[in-house]
Amino acid sequence: MNTAFQVGWRACVAASALLVIYFAFQQGIASLYALAAEKELLAWNHTPASMPAVEEAHVAIQRAIDHNPDHPQYYFLAARIWQWQAFLSTGQEADQALTTAKATYLESAQRRPMWPDTWAELLKIEAQLHRDGQESTELGEYLIKAEQYGPYTPAVNIAISQVGLAKWKLWNSEQKWLVIEHLARGLYGKNSRHTLAEYLKSTDQFNLACVLASRREPKLEINICNSVLK
Secondary structure (H helix, E strand, O other), X not given: OHHHHHHHHHHHHHHHHHHHHHHHHHHHHHXXXXXXXXXXXXXXXXXXXXXXXXHHHHHHHHHHXXXXXXOHHHHHHHHHHHHHHHHHOOHHHHHHHHHHHXXXXXXXXXXXXOOHHHHHHHHHHHHHHOOOOOOOHHHHHHHHHHHHHOOOOHHHHHHHHHHHHHOHHHOOHHHHHHHHHHHHHHHHOOXXXXXXXXXXXXXXXXXXXXXXXXXXXXXXXXXXXXXXXX
């Protein structure tokens, strides 16, 4: 009886060990594919992306998801790749890519709901999908989620500032104050001010943004706005 028990116990331990090894192997393979996709995304910050490169990144991140379908970061990376595909596309194809990016970010949010960068990206995508001034209940929802989970996160400050000014007429007074608050944080923060300032200058909104931000946070020294506020 004792011998049979020991044999059975050892078999269970061996099976458990094999299972652990299998899942560790799957996660290891997934992380390698995800790393390859992430390297592509980082490279596109410095050199223009191409559709063949985007397609290769799609394949890599999908393999990562296949090996580890519960990892929220893999869906986040996949959504970013779809955003690049939208950038390289036009018309209906671009909108389809954005719609897929949105759905993929939502997959990531289900697995990691408190990650602010996801809501910041969803806010930007929703604004792009409703670029003709159409109202969207989800726009307000994503604004609140981004503010709730990352009020001082650079990605959130930038996204709310960009979308906030672009969709200014759609906001109520409380939301407008929130947008101005994020303008101040974005133009003040060392990890966001240059990116945000460059964007605002490209849309001829820099002077307005500086004036609004200084009125909202008069005690905050927003040095990047000095040339405007003199």
